[in-house]
Amino acid sequence: MGSGGLVRLFGPEYEADPMRVFEELRAKHGAVAPVLLTGDLPAWLVLGYRENLDVLRTPGRFSHDSRLWHQLKEGKVPPDSPILPVIGWRPDCLSADGEEHRRLRDAIIESLGRFDRRGIRRYVTRFANQLIDDFAADGHAELLAQYAEQLPMFVLTQLFGMPEEAAPRMVEATTELVKGSEKAIASNEYIRDVLGELVAHKRAAPGADLASWLISHDAGLSDDEILNHLWLVLIAANENTTSLMASTLRMVLTDPRFRASLAGGYMTLPDAVEQVLWDKPPTIVLPARWATGDTELAGQSIKAGDMLLPGLAAGNVDSEIRPDLEVPMHGNGSHLSFGGGPHECPGREIARAIADTAVDTLLMRLPDLQLAVPESKLSWRTTTWIRYLRALPVKFEPRRPEPLTSAGPSQRPSPRPAAEGSVPQDMSTASASTAPVSESGARPSWWKSLKRWLRRR
Template sequence: MTTPPLACLAHTAGRPLPLSGITASTSLPDTYAQLWDEWGPVARVELEPGVNAWLVMGHQELRALVRNERVFSRDARNWADWINGVVKPDSGLGPMMFYRDNVIGADGPKHRRLRRPLDAALAAVDHRQVRRAVERTCRERIEVFRHRGHADLVGEYSQSVALLALAEMSGLNPQEGQDLLAALAKLFGSADDSQEGNQQFEAILAQLIHARRAAPGKDLATALVQHPDLRSHSEILQSLVVLISAGQQTLSAWISRALWLMLTDPRFESRLRGGRLGIDDALDDVLWRDPPMTHFPARYALMDTELGGRRIARGDALILGLAAANADPRIHPAGMEREIGNRSHLGWSAGPHRCPAETPARLIARTAVEQALHGLPGIRLTGTESTAPSPWMRHLASLPVGFTPTTSPTT
């Protein structure tokens, strides 16, 4: 279905705007301001024709939502539109919103049990080893195109760097990492071979688990295999699936958005050309203004309740408006221009389901941005960046750049 232009929807007072149209807006702050004027901090939105949800845009309201598991569950089996058959089994909402028997779909004690192994595994990551591995991966990707003088830093760089870095952290060798990249390309492509890609993805990880049972290593897979809170092969496998599949998309989006800022925003424009702000500042700016997950699904009301002045019915779906909450005018009375260096944003979400991978993710993203800026002399944007349509993310589909061709790696 083609989403009508936002201008065609804006005048229809009271009608929920399509979430995909909101995400695709050319001016997200203006769109959120429009929603605030009409609805306040909790707005009614359309997920697909006939399926509505609440978009939680208020900073205070979003924090209340994610911290109250007694009222708002992560378990999609509580979703009224699913229970009543309004949402069909083949709905495009399925991959992001249907129930999964893993840490993402669990609440309470089960969630805490499944979360502990992830926290422990990520806390044990050797940051120096990760940095060296990411630098090597970045140089290998740049080697493919540095002689050409042009490249797409999404398709040819950020997507593969993010996944290959996560694969190596998990314990996969370079060829297995490439196989995983090919499998995920099919899976996320949502074409006829997407199920095949999912099967290949899980098969590679299953083989890794078996290998680490026989020969433990110093990697995420070994840490998960050995953790007593994971009670079955399925729980270990699904923990790896969450780490890699969720991390790849968001990392790639973060890297490419930060590169775009460094190349286009006068505050940054790469320190190679005298910009006053650096890579970490760009990474933080992205997390405030355009976090990798613009809208994050979902919580489901376990009872009739109220949030942000709106009556929420039992079984209603609530979407976390991470970008909107970051821009809440009640916490930014003077605008967002002074937020450089402030990391109190909701780019990582909040509450029990807050992303556990902040530190390694920042290390990977910073290294990837740094390697591209320093490894491609004279780098500049050469075309218009494009975005991929999604209700959930505003990630770049392409980032065309030009640079001075080189026949040997720069130092």
Template sequence: MSAAGGTFRQPEGQHPLPLHGPRFDADPQATYEKLRATGPIAPVELAPGVYAQLTTTYEAAQHLLTNTPRLFVRDPKRWDALREGSIPPDSPVLMMIQDRPNALWTDGAVHERYRSAIADSLQKVDTLALTRTVTQIADGLIDAFADRGTCDLVADFTALLPMQTMFGLCGCPADIGGRIVGALIKLFDTAQDAYAANAELERACLELVLRKRADPGNDVISRMIRHRAELSNEEMVQQIILVIGAGTEPLTNLIGNALKLLIADDRYAGTVAGGVRTISEALHAVLWDDPPMANYSPLYALRPMQYRGVQLEPGIPILVSFAAANTDPVFRTPAPEQRAGNHAHLAFSAGAHACPAKSLAVHIAQTAIERVLDRLPELTLDCRPEELTRRPGTFHSGWTSLPVTFPPVTVPHSEEAAWTPQPDPQPAPSGSTPPAAISTPKPPTSAPRGRPHWLNSLARWWRGQ
């Protein structure tokens, strides 16, 4: 591969399949099957004129992830196209895999320093308080549409709950939070204005860092600032982008994909209420069959090498396809029930860069789904399943909308203030004292109605896509 005419030229003698566009968005698995037929690592087009390689099998994905940094590294500065300046600065793909000084794109001691600040800060999250907070947020969102008998579970629930939850964990004010997530959505959907979105994202995160330095609390961001890693403002900005990015958009997709399975798939619909299957089973079925991050974690070979007959060059990014790995027919068992308790999927990556918050993500998703099914037990998809459309984008997998109907539920009006982000509670004075809730819990029927104005605006933005 080489640069020519200001673009990254198509590899000679190859015709990479695109990981973008209406055909890919409509049926990603069809593309993975075609790529798998060409080899365990195949050439792909990430965006018009932007080429890379993609793992197509479980074995290849595991090989790359578990041999980092011995054979492969994360540093995007090794990308030939980036060094040659042949990718436009406003490329939506560039915004997602460009060099950033955070735990995702670094290796060795630098990676360990960044990762320890994130992992240590997340490890101190009080899961009991988190359950109460997610329950309260979920109930508040459900209350806003419960009496209508209809809603779009993406716009009205799954796109909003992870944001509010992350802002609570991070002690992030709603005004900054709205700007952060609005920009992240554009980056994940590989929007054409990604360059401007990335600039706005970094400005908003810097404002959050400066506020937390001036007025720290007992939240994830404040703990990262106080961490022994002594992160600079720029480093803090990039860790926040990683933490909030990983904790919102993928979690939106995970919850939405699981709800779609529970509502519309004959193997699961109605089985949770009847005690046949559990929400945990549905979540792990999604992590196997439709992981929220489909293709990501680009790696670079340290030297020219071959993998099962495929030539790998140091300057070419190799993306890991979690979606192709988990659905590899050579590896997977045919039926979901045969995978019960099998967590060998790669939805949370593996190796040195495996997600440090996977248990928190599953906990939040399960709590949120429980509230939906408890509050609205007779959910029905308000269209044929084949009419649902996937969100556009190379990197993630989710639904643009999940329209549902249900028997309307009357929600008593509450005069209490709407939920606002709160930090983690202060540690309990003793092991026998229950931890305080992030915010005062209340019965589901009295959860606050309405949402902060920026959330309503964001929901309208979603409906307009």
């Protein structure tokens, strides 16, 4: 409990079982409950499904612009607050509404839309096999650290036009940032420094990647706007996809009905991913919205400048829309896990593609995969915003790594010819000046300098 008896969305009680905290708040306050964030900053947690949609779909009442926050205006938020990197205003589509939001969102939607989904899945398969090769001969692995936390960032760095060497350090930095740890501010500065270098490089040497497409988009984005949209995609996609992969793998390994359904063809992996998005959403609380004026929500008096937190996990289990939580939700995509309204996650299909391809590849390579510990020994890592497994130890029959081919798991796939002016179908197809490795085998100077920079950090 916090000051005035309010519940804190941080600390041991919340981290141990956030869903229990949500249900206790729902029982006491209804669909909207007063809570405290780190630093005992007040906010309203939205618990009801319909109330969440109301907040998410009406930016005229509930804006994503944190400059409206009266706590910030009154100087009550310290500049080193660990929640500021997550909720602070930035020149991106999340912080904007109206025409400015449409301009910025169109740029990110259209740029992400240029990626070929088959090309993304080839990337996922390539890096998945590469990671599996690292532990296949051992007969055991810790799938969170060795697989789920690594794979999304390897794919994202490729989509961004970055070298593979950047991925491990970026995994560490994004984890610290989202945890809101004492390293959050420094980690955020590091990520922004790397992305700033990327934007500068791509202005000079554009390629077939997200950074280059944002630069050339008709919206005329500034370097600061480009950097902040890359930051947004990187943080949201990496953390959410990591959690989604881990939760789907846990379900595969611990629920015999699920494994039997999957093996019998009654449930596809996309179905399984959808079920996880209902029951174990990667983002449990979404940062954040601010009331544009005095209003009322579910009987609570909301003042102008109050912070509202869409409780996605709580909304997904609201008894008004899910009276029986045991009923499967296959084929029902109306969950809140990707948000909703004009700010709904633009990369949701990419996240799904990475997650289901990664799980499918792992099960194909290691079909006898099983937990190495009792399910009761699994524990969860919880922050104000996200929740996923701390570790997922598994065992299996040792296997030799996959043999290398010209497009094998440890090599860059061969480029395919593309029509004049078209986007390559294979996402690794880029000019030698922008690919991580050129035809001569030499890396461009920017990649060398970034590698040296990463080593110094």
